[in-house]
Amino acid sequence: MPDHPHSSDHPADDGSESGQGMGSGLPPEIEQMLARLTGGTLDPDMAKALKDMGVDKIDPSMMQMMVGQLQAMFASPDTDAFNVGLATDAARKAVSAAGDAVVSEVANRQTAQAAQVAELWLDEVTSFEAPGVTTHAWSRAEWVEASMPVWRTLVEPVAEGVGRAVGAALHTQLEQLGEGALPEGMFPPGVDPSMLIGQMEPMVAKMSGAMFGLQVGQAVGALATETVSGTEVGLPVVADRSVVLLPANVEAFAEGLGVDLEQVRLYLAVREAARVRLFSEVPWIGPQLVAAVRDYARDITIDTDRIESALQSVDPTDAEALQAALQDQLFRPDQSPAQRAALGRLETYLALVEGWVDVVTDRATRAHLPQAAALGEAVRRRRATGGPAEKAFAGLVGLELRPRRLRDAANLWSALESAHGSSGRDAAWGHPDVAPTGADLDDPLGYVERVGSSDSAALDAALDQILRGGEDSAGTTSES
Known part of the structure; x- marks a missing residue:
């Protein structure tokens, strides 16, 4: 034989x-x-x-x-820390399994009309101008393709950190091994396992990139089945500054709300158009969000003892259990002080973005949509139970966002508006050095006092409005 x-x-x-x-x-x-x-x-x-x-x-x-x-x-000749091709393929397979279809012409027209109306309403309540009138009604797969380059930019530093950690752990373990240190028969007599590290490095690098690519693909694919618009995650993941809705997900969101689908579509179009204006008119916020993720990734560490402990309780012949144990432990790095600081900045910036969108959307819709308050409540509930942004970051880089900061941010923007008008509210985005910080979210009235002069009556009115019901100031409760 x-x-x-x-x-x-x-x-x-x-x-x-x-x-x-x-x-x-x-x-x-x-x-x-x-x-x-x-x-x-x-x-x-x-x-x-x-x-x-x-x-x-x-x-x-x-x-x-x-x-x-x-x-x-291992198809790619490069040893990239993040296999973007594998991530895209995994995400497309995930949305296909969940169900996806080509967007109809009717849905395209409805989305375009909703976006046009949204822009007109926003013109009345914000000094930020629309970057254009480009509108897209995308399938889930189209959103995956369009957003993956930005996801790559966001998660590549994390992937590099994970790759370095895996490589370092492998080096440490193999360098400590010698002949007889492993189970008998695993290597032939006379072979020093530590000498094989050079041969294994390219394969380990590709495996690390593939594992991270698969994880990103699964997370983005799951996100694509939920997100109702291009940038609902609070990040500029749609590069061309277009107003994007995903009709299938908009319809799914509308189910059970007891609100007419056209109102739901208009409300979500206003939120998306407001966010697009913000990212366009405040060019520093997108890079700051990316920088916060990169700063988090730069200090990434992995507890190899925890990984080894997890693997000891797993049957090595059970591939699914092995993968689950590795993913559960590998992508939950312990946070250093630098990472906690980066996480704080990221949470603050995301809260400021979504808080501003909450306030502006309320101002733009409450005179036009009878169910605007109910829709604001639905959006808030969606976030409180773990919205797309929280799920995306938890799955991709282990960052868990706290929705409570969004309400704090909405209170701050409302206080600014009460004291200085919508132009004063929007002017606070003028430069990162003067934009609100995490500490300002705890003391919105103190921030209002610092950014401009105002008499005590106006400040008292702003404080009264917040204390009377912060949710009202962001349009999250019904008007009497």
């Missing part, structure tokens, strides 16, 4: 010019794949170790499936 019985099943498609193996005793498919991963040559010690582990005895059909999966994972 040949050393690798299934090699004859593929005499001419094993990736080599002659169809013959390299003499290692491994299946030609594995030989060629390992050679590509290790710079074109197959290390004899690695080949012998794999053969001694029984790789050459694997069932041919299982071998083909395994090789296909590994080749897809």
Whole structure:
């Protein structure tokens, strides 16, 4: 019987010019794949170790499936920390499994009309101008494709941090090993496992990038089935500053609200158009959000002891349990002081963005939509139970946002508006050095006093409005 019985099943498609193996005793498919991963040559010690582990005895059909999966994972010639192709593919598969369809012409027209009306209403309540009238009604898959470049920018620093941590952990563990340190038979006699690290590094880098890519893809895919508009997550993930709605998700959001779908569509279009204006007219806020994520990623660490402890309780033959244990532990790094500071800035900026959108949307819709207050309440409930932004960050970078800061931010913008009008409210975005901070969210009236002169009566009126019901100031309760 040949050393690798299934090699004859593929005499001419094993990736080599002659169809013959390299003499290692491994299946030609594995030989060629390992050679590509290790710079074109197959290390004899690695080949012998794999053969001694029984790789050459694997069932041919299982071998083909395994090789296909590994080749897809390692298809890219680069050792990127984040496999964006794999992430996009995983996200598209997720939305396809959940159900997705091409947007109809009717839905396109309805979205365009809602956006036009939204812009007219916003013109009356904010000094920020619309960047244009471009409108899109997207399917879930279209949102995935359009937003993935920005997700890549946001999560790549985290992926790099994870990759460094995984590589460092591997180096540390293998450098501490010597002959006899591993279970008997895992490596042939005389082979020092630490010497194999150089050969394994490219493969480990690709595996780390693939694991993170899959996680990002699954998170973005899940998000695409929920988000009602292009930038509902509070981040400028749609690069062309268009007003985007996802009709299927808008309809799903409207179910059970007892509100006419047209009102729901108009209300959500106003929120989206307001957010697009903000990102366009305040060019520093988007980069600041990205910088906060990057600062968080720069100091990322992984508790390898916790990972090892988790793996000890998992059956190594149970692939699903193994993956779950790794993901549960690997992507929950302990936070350093620098990371906590970055997280605080990120939460503050996101709260300021959404709080401003809450206030402006209320001002734009309360005279036009009979159910504006009810819709504001529905949006607030959606956030309180873990909205798209919270889920996205928790899944991608382990950051859990606190919805309570959004109400604080809405109170601050309302106080500014009461004291200085809508132009004074919007002027606070003029520069990051004068924009509200986390401390200002705790003391909105103190911030109002610092940004401009106002008599005590106006300040008392603003304070009275907030204390009488902060939700009213953001349009989140019904008017009497």
